[in-house]
Amino acid sequence: MSRSGAGEASRVTTRAEASRAVAGRLATAGIEAPEREARLLVRLALGLSELDLVTRADIPLTPEETVRLDALAARRAQGEPLARLAGRREFWSLDFTLSAGTLVPRPETETLVEAVLAAFPDAGAALHVLDLGTGTGAILAAILSERPAAFGVGVDLSEDAARTARDNLVRLGLGARSAVLVGRWGAALSGRFDLVVSNPPYIASGDVSGLPLDVRDHDPHLALDGGADGLDAYRAIARQLAGLLAPGGRAVLELGAGQETDVAEILSVCGIPPDGPARRDLAGIARAIVTAPFIP
Incomplete structure (x- = not known):
């Protein structure tokens, strides 16, 4: 359903026919689950x-609807992810707006939130939370939604991401319990926090070009590129933790595949060792490393 396939587009008259035509185009482009994505x-x-599509599948598309669908199908066939097309993504059952400066929140990052809740089981605790590299604000919002007495600060180097995070937090009713700043990790902060969380960039620079198309061409490289070995952000964060954590505070950091040993060593060298093995995601990958309570 593109301008190059104008004849095909002109034959599409109903929602059901449109869905089949788009599925065929996506299949040709090598998109997985083309029928589901077409719908x-x-x-x-x-x-x-979904109910509208099922029960009223025989309704003809208007010319305007055909144009909109044609444009979306073309972008998806070229590898742009559905979340980017929609401009939003669900995370922890919360809805987040995306922008060019933010990653699309991943399901595996929910493992980090689970690790936080396990490390701080008191739902009424008045935690002070710091989210470094906050992006959409998804991690911070998820934690604040589960810990209603907590207050959180998000920091991002990208002004665009910081604005997006702030807008998301306000829209989710969490604006009064949060603040968002622009900065490089925690360098400009002087306060102490019970919890420091981060999903930092952890892809080795040389591996970025080999990432899947929907990540490589549509997620911001600032949020992907972790330096020559993928560990630069962990080193920077680990060096700052002693000045950021309150006594008894913990850090919870997301890991890339195979990084647990290296990150554990980085943290230990900085005097903030992990508190046991990392929490694994549903694929069995060590995904969230939790530090032992900080002792100044």
């Missing part, structure tokens, strides 16, 4: 619920 694109282009 999502039709819903996005036409503003439909």
